[in-house]
Amino acid sequence: MSVEPISSRTHEQRALISSKAAELFARKGYAATSMNEIAEASHLSKPGLYHHFKDKAEVLFHIADGHVSRLADIVTGVEALGLPPERRLPELIEVFMLEYAEAQNEHRVLTEDVRFLDAEAQACVLDKERTVVRVFADAIAAARPDLDGMQLTKLLTMFLFGMLNWMFTWFQPNGRFSHAEMAPIATQLFLHGVAGMEVEHPAARRKRP
Incomplete structure (x- = not known):
């Protein structure tokens, strides 16, 4: 009988704890969530939880750093494809929203709770966030090079993230539209505004192979 490596079991257990903690942080807030609650949600004793994480701040860092690392890997992967400017930004928005x-829960923690980390941990997360922002800013500059000279690229990038990052406050993924169907809407709205939107009906999109 094969024996699963301890490192693999530890990785899976830490992933489970992080997932349960992210759900609690997103629902209750980081400050209002206790290690006892994280242990209970993870079906662990409190000593069992402390075997994997020394404190609540380490749990928070594991969630935020893991999520932003995945986002950075995803967007740099799109960047490496060398897509033409007219395709790069829509692709970035789509993969970003599909990961989201x-x-x-992890995205909400990243946008709301990183402020509870110490300065060194915040800097680590922020450095990876800068990579994500830079890839999007480069894509916007490629799509509209005329705006880069007006120093509008960074401003527009933050407008875009403002639209994408706060969808969790109102968007219901079990409603009429899915995240995949919202991606082209977000792209059209950002690039062309309401007057220039050309949105495919969800039913037509679902019928495509």
């Missing part, structure tokens, strides 16, 4: 769809 699978990690809504």
